[in-house]
Amino acid sequence: MLLTVDGLVKEYVTRFGGRRVPALRGVSFSVEQGEFVAVMGESGSGKTTLLTLLAALDRPTDGRILLNGEDMAAIPSRALSAFRRDRLGFIFQDCNLLDTLSLRENIVFPLVLAGTARSEMEARLLPLTGRLGITPLLEKFPYEVSGGERQRAAAARALITRPDLLLADEPTGALDSGSAAQLLGMLDECNAEGQTTVMVTHSLDAASHASRVLFLRDGLIAGEACREGLARADFYPRLAACQTALQQGGVRLA
Numbered sequence: 001m002l003l004t005v006d007g008l009v010k011e012y013v014t015r016f017g018g019r020r021v022p023a024l025r026g027v028s029f030s031v032e033q034g035e036f037v038a039v040m041g042e043s044g045s046g047k048t049t050l051l052t053l054l055a056a057l058d059r060p061t062d063g064r065i066l067l068n069g070e071d072m073a074a075i076p077s078r079a080l081s082a083f084r085r086d087r088l089g090f091i092f093q094d095c096n097l098l099d100t101l102s103l104r105e106n107i108v109f110p111l112v113l114a115g116t117a118r119s120e121m122e123a124r125l126l127p128l129t130g131r132l133g134i135t136p137l138l139e140k141f142p143y144e145v146s147g148g149e150r151q152r153a154a155a156a157r158a159l160i161t162r163p164d165l166l167l168a169d170e171p172t173g174a175l176d177s178g179s180a181a182q183l184l185g186m187l188d189e190c191n192a193e194g195q196t197t198v199m200v201t202h203s204l205d206a207a208s209h210a211s212r213v214l215f216l217r218d219g220l221i222a223g224e225a226c227r228e229g230l231a232r233a234d235f236y237p238r239l240a241a242c243q244t245a246l247q248q249g250g251v252r253l254a
C-alpha cells in the first residue's frame with residue numbers, strides 16, 4: 001500500500017479561549033500505488049486539514065500516516081523538508097511560483113535543491129513541459145504568462161522530482177474552464193503513467209477524473225464512490241447522487 005491513513009485525528013486549539021476544534025475525528029483510508037483519489041466535502045469538512053497532514057506540514061493529534069510503510073511521525077523535524085521535497089509533489093490553488101525566477105528555473109528548483117546533476121535536470125524538463133505545452137514559455141517569468149500557464153508550470157515543478165505521491169489542493173479553483181480541463185487532462189495522463197495522486201476539490205467535474213472519491217463530512221469519511229471503469233460522463237452523475245444523498249441524510253454509500 002502506498003499510503004495508509006489510520007485513525008487520523010486533528011484538533012485545533014483556538015487562540016482566544018483555548019477552545020478545541022475537532023477538524024478530523026478519526027479518518028482512515030488507504031491508497032494503492034497508481035490510484036487517483038479525490039477528496040470532496042463542504043467548506044469546513046476537514047479537506048485542507050487532511051491535505052496539510054498528508055503533506056507533513058503539520059502533525060496529527062492522533063493516528064498515523066504511512067507512506068510506503070514509513071510512519072511520517074517517525075521522521076525527525078530536521079529531515080521533514082527533504083522528505084517533502086524528495087517524496088511528495090504539491091499543486092496548490094495559488095501556485096506559489098517564485099516571481100524572480102523564470103518558469104524554467106522555477107520548475108527545476110526542487111532538483112537544484114536536491115543536488116541533481118544538470119544533465120538529469122535537462123533530461124526530465126523537456127518531456128514534461130512538452131506534454132504540458134509550456135516549452136515555448138520556459139524563459140518567461142510567472143507574471144508574463146496566464147494563470148493556466150502558471151498552474152501548468154507549478155504542475156511541472158511538482159512532477160519533476162517523480163514524487164511517490166502527488167498532492168493537489170483545489171488545483172483548478174482559480175482557473176477558467178478551458179485551463180481547468182487542460183490541467184485535469186494532464187493529471188489523467190500522469191496517472192495513466194502510474195502517478196499516484198490525492199486531490200482535494202469542491203468540484204464534481206474535477207472529482208470525476210479520479211478513480212475513487214472519498215466524501216468528508218464533519219471530519220469523518222461519510223462515503224466513498226469508485227469509478228470501476230465507468231466513463232467520466234457516467235461517473236459524474238453517480239458522484240452528484242452520492243453528494244446529494246450525503247447532504248440530505250448522511251447514508252453511507254459504497
Ligand SMILES: Nc1ncnc2c1ncn2[C@@H]1O[C@H](COP(=O)(O)OP(=O)(O)OP(=O)(O)O)[C@@H](O)[C@H]1O
Pocket residue numbers: 012013014021022023041042043044045046047048049050
Ligand atoms: N488553524 C486553525 N485553528 C482553529 N480551527 C481551524 C484551523 N484550521 C481549520 N480549523 C477548523 O477546522 C475545521 C476544518 O477546516 P478545513 O480548513 O480543514 O476545512 P476544508 O474542508 O478544507 O474547508 P474549505 O473547503 O473551506 O477550505 C473547520 O471547522 C475550521 O474552522
